[in-house]
Amino acid sequence: MAAQRVEAPDPEAFVEAAKAAFRDGAVLSVQARCEVEYEGRTNGYLDEGDRLLVAKPDGTFLVHQPTGHKPVNWMPGGGTVEARESEGDAVLLARRTNPSERVETRLHEVYGVTRFDAEDGATYEESGTEAEMHEYIEANPEELEAGLRIVEHERETKYGFVDFYAVDDDGTPVVVEVKRIQATLNHFDQLKRYVELYAESNDEVRGMLVAPSASERVKRALRDNDLDFVELAEFGLDAKGATEAKLTDF
Amino acid sequence: MAAQRVEAPDPEAFVEAAKAAFRDGAVLSVQARCEVEYEGRTNGYLDEGDRLLVAKPDGTFLVHQPTGHKPVNWMPGGGTVEARESEGDAVLLARRTNPSERVETRLHEVYGVTRFDAEDGATYEESGTEAEMHEYIEANPEELEAGLRIVEHERETKYGFVDFYAVDDDGTPVVVEVKRIQATLNHFDQLKRYVELYAESNDEVRGMLVAPSASERVKRALRDNDLDFVELAEFGLDAKGATEAKLTDF
DNA sequence: CCATTTATATCGCCC
DNA sequence: GGGCGATGTAAATGG
Structure with a gap:
């Protein structure tokens, strides 16, 4: 099956699932209560709340609040995303260099994590540019x-x-x-x-x-x-x- | 539970789940093989492939391919997202006016759909602007x-x-x-x-x-x-x- | 790799 | 709502 789900994993199970997904080049979607910190071109902090997190195999990382078109925090492709356990919480850390930036997400409660082994060979065709x-x-x-x-x-x-x-x-x-x-x-x-x-x-x-x-x-x-x-x-x-x-x- | 999942729904079950999520103001995440069409400020078409779709209660709609920071297609908040069945497929249609635009996504196979009743009262704090x-x-x-x-x-x-x-x-x-x-x-x-x-x-x-x-x-x-x-x-x-x-x- | 320009730019401010 | 400027702009393109 292209998509596999783990419901309400504990931090250890979450980190295991995330690492497996990164290793296999799958797209990871996470529903979680988390806090977020950004350090780079500016500095930012987002207190605890429910968000949708997306990590792609190219290093893209997105933090989406329940409203708004743009992710509240993100990292473009080209960097790395790591999952670790720290002080009893699961943590997702997205980093890149040039410019040197990092988004660190501490997951206080993971409602669920979905791994998506996506295949997409199509390219977007546009006219009117x-x-x-x-x-x-x-x-x-x-x-x-x-x-x-x-x-x-x-x-x-x-x-x-x-x-x-x-x-x-x-x-x-x-x-x-x-x-x-x-x-x-x-x-x-x-x-x-x-x-x-x-x-x-x-x-x-x-x-x-x-x-x-x-x-x-x-x-x-x-x-x-x-x-x-x-x-x-x-x-x-x-x-x-x-x-x-x-x-x-x- | 804050997140609920339906695995591999048929079009009817998908539309039902989506409508319930929109009605209740939940965030919807979908893994699916789909094709996408955009009409508005320009026109665009994306052939079949596996993508992550996100619909938020404020009308935001995102189509994410397995790579890349930006959604390949999107609609900002303020419009509406509808789910319908059409010719045997589930279809998600996001629309807005001013400017008049639409993103139509035909889902040929839905691998899974997650409904997320997210609560987030935090606002992003930034410094260095x-x-x-x-x-x-x-x-x-x-x-x-x-x-x-x-x-x-x-x-x-x-x-x-x-x-x-x-x-x-x-x-x-x-x-x-x-x-x-x-x-x-x-x-x-x-x-x-x-x-x-x-x-x-x-x-x-x-x-x-x-x-x-x-x-x-x-x-x-x-x-x-x-x-x-x-x-x-x-x-x-x-x-x-x-x-x-x-x-x-x- | 750096510099420049575009974008379905988006977003926020103020009139 | 229109006009205007900032953005962690990102992404493509050319040197």
Whole structure:
């Protein structure tokens, strides 16, 4: 069977089950009352409570409270997870280096532990990303402005990368920055930096921020700096072959 | 008992267990072979494989593959999770609005399902954040530069917030931007934006970026724009009362 | 390995 | 609720 469960193990039985799971590369899920301590980029402490703990064979460790999308504490893959008994409690310790961090979980009561010998060869397929937006713009520059020609994609500059370097109908160079989501002031900053850099060699250069939307504050910042905003909400997702619905409608 | 398990339920038994868990506000963990579809800000599809599914009473839904820190698919809290039977399979559907998104998981084989009636009243306590760095600087401005006086914290400007507005020994205004981590080009952008804005009313204004470190590229950008970099690695974490180690050393 | 950029970013704050 | 900035951001990508 792919999943095996031990109900309410004592610390010794828990540590034995956890060690066996780590050795065999299984995914471990634990329901327990525990306290958690984090030391690393910051320091943190979580007092006793009921949580779901998950340890994966790649070193991933997650502590989930009963609410919230993000784990309250975690360790990304690449480190190690160990199970030990200490002062009568089972303890799970997840560690890594670079940066040096550790999450230590003291389990005061283990309600149950599940070992899952999971096999998963599938990879996630996604469409609608910023990379696809770039492809769309490269193929359809006239959607941004009549007569616009793309000269270069991902052009490197002294201070960073420009999404597109283009030329308008009059032959004036145009620096284009593309965002898949609503434009922020940081995006405005980025574009301004590239334009000012290019202006050192050609002060006729124009700057263009392309995004599905932008706040008034961002639009004002662009206007005040003679930069263009182009609203591009749809970029032919269907045409790019968005994954067809594979599951029956609910 | 806080955790209850059903081994290898058929679709009907699974849906019944899931509905009971959702009704009672329990955390549900499922080991299953399943396929997953996401529709929302992008579209995605994940073919059949073994995964750990977690549904929380606040509407959080997670799909975890056997490796990796982040769930391959998820829904944040605030939405709803439903369990249904469809074409002989159990199906979990997580939905929300604003933005309108859905994760649909078709369970081809359920290895087991655990219901966890978790009680957790604790909140995570953290120290070493950027907010604490601000407090430290406000109390110790001389660490940045001899004679520096903080005039205002989080000063609002037309284009955004300045971390500190200060005055140096000569009475020249100084705009200070603080980062807890290594400074990036975006942080340089931010500072430059504030300084240029302030320069409209007083062109003597100075700009200062405070961070534990910065890449050469960032330092060069700062130099080229007559902005200062102040390296501030330690900011009295201990003095601010970092949480004492609560757990025995491992 | 370092630096940069993206993300279904999420989260929290304040208007 | 929108706008804006921080995050133990993590992860991918390129040098």
